[in-house]
Amino acid sequence: MRIAFRVFAVLSILLGSARGQGERVVADPHRFDEAIAAFVERDRENPPDTGQVLFLGSSSIRRWDTARAFAGIDSINRGFGGSQISDCIFFFDQVVLPHQPSVIVFYAGDNDINAGKSVDEVFGDFRAFAGLVRYHLPETRIVYIPIKPSIKRAALWADMNEVNLRIQKRSEREPLLYYADIASPMLETGMPPSPSLFADDGLHLSDAGNALWSRVIRPEIERALAQE
Numbered sequence: 001m002r003i004a005f006r007v008f009a010v011l012s013i014l015l016g017s018a019r020g021q022g023e024r025v026v027a028d029p030h031r032f033d034e035a036i037a038a039f040v041e042r043d044r045e046n047p048p049d050t051g052q053v054l055f056l057g058s059s060s061i062r063r064w065d066t067a068r069a070f071a072g073i074d075s076i077n078r079g080f081g082g083s084q085i086s087d088c089i090f091f092f093d094q095v096v097l098p099h100q101p102s103v104i105v106f107y108a109g110d111n112d113i114n115a116g117k118s119v120d121e122v123f124g125d126f127r128a129f130a131g132l133v134r135y136h137l138p139e140t141r142i143v144y145i146p147i148k149p150s151i152k153r154a155a156l157w158a159d160m161n162e163v164n165l166r167i168q169k170r171s172e173r174e175p176l177l178y179y180a181d182i183a184s185p186m187l188e189t190g191m192p193p194s195p196s197l198f199a200d201d202g203l204h205l206s207d208a209g210n211a212l213w214s215r216v217i218r219p220e221i222e223r224a225l226a227q228e
Contacts (some may be wrong), residue, residue, distance in 0.1 A: 003155075025119040027115060029090035035080045036091050043098055050100035052076050053221060057107035058083045060148065063204055069214045073221060076101075084112040085125035092132050100140075102225045105135065105180075105217065109163050114153055119162045126167055130177065141177040141224035144171065145217060151202030154192040175227070180220040182213050 029203050040131075053075040055066045061079025078095045080087070085108045088095065096104065106129075111148045126144075133140055146164035164183060171179040186193045195202070197209035205213065 012062045027084050027086060029087045032080055032083060032087055032091065035209070036094050039078060039080075040094055048076060048099050052099060053103045053105060053225070054078060054096065054099050054101035055105045056088060056095060058111050059146070059204060060107050060110070060145075061105075064213075065211055070218060070221065073218075073225075075105075079107075080112055083108060083182060084115065084117075084123065085109060085129055086112075089125065089129050089132060092129075092136075096133070096137060100137065102139075103141045103143060103221060105143045105145065105221060109147045110150075110153070110160070112146065113156050113159050113163065119166070121192050122163045123166045126163075127170075130174075134176075139176075141176045141178065141223055141227060143180050143217065143220045145180050145213070146183050148205075149183055149186055149191055149193050151192040151195065151198055153203065157191060178220045178224050180217045182216045185212055185216065 051074075053070070053073055055061050055064075055075060055077045057079050059079065059081035061077060062081045064077070065138060066075055066077045066081070076099060078094075078099075088106075088108055108129075109122050109126065112125065113119075117125075130142060133142060144167055146167065147160040149160070153160070161183070167177075168179045168181070171177040192202075197206055197212065198204065199206050
């Protein structure tokens with residue numbers, strides 16, 4: 001039954017339903033085979049403790065020294081740059097299950113919209129990821145970091161924000177899903193956000209941007225960890 005659920009979830013991502021919107025945009029997950037193999041080898045050499053906080057997602061996670069930013073919280077970083085939600089689903093057995101995390105801090109969706117996926121597709125992918133977590137790890141909490149407003153991808157913000165709003169609404173009725181709203185404080189000075197929050201590429205975060213994220217996300221992690 002578990003295998004059947006896993007196959008169904010992956011197929012729903014890789015094939016998808018067009019629903020009258022044209023052919024689904026599919027990213028080849030095997031572009032990350034080398035990165036995932038490195039994670040697997042690292043875990044083989046040093047088997048991870050279970051029950052940690054798992055930081056998962058794209059380059060905003062990979063580039064971030066989460067151990068330092070969240071000192072005092074037992075955590076592990078499994079970000080792989082350029083990844084989409086569908087990639088996290090495809091490699092779920094390698095990057096999530098071995099850690100049996102108590103909390104997953106999840107940042108993905110940014111690259112998905114940039115690659116041409118629709119709001120419906122990205123939200124559907126998130127639902128599929130959350131479904132895998134619920135099925136295999138029924139007590140694991142998810143702290144979702146919404147897609148960030150950025151200078152480089154300002155033209156895509158309307159779709160990105162719609163994905164965020166749908167996941168935020170879902171979090172209001174799901175007790176194991178938390179929404180760490182980093183977008184609102186990033187937009188306090190308007191859209192696009194202040195350049196001070198970004199590296200020179202206008203996409204990835206500066207130290208100031210990461211500090212803002214930490215201030216918002218830490219309380220949500222602590223709430224999730226406190227939940228029985």
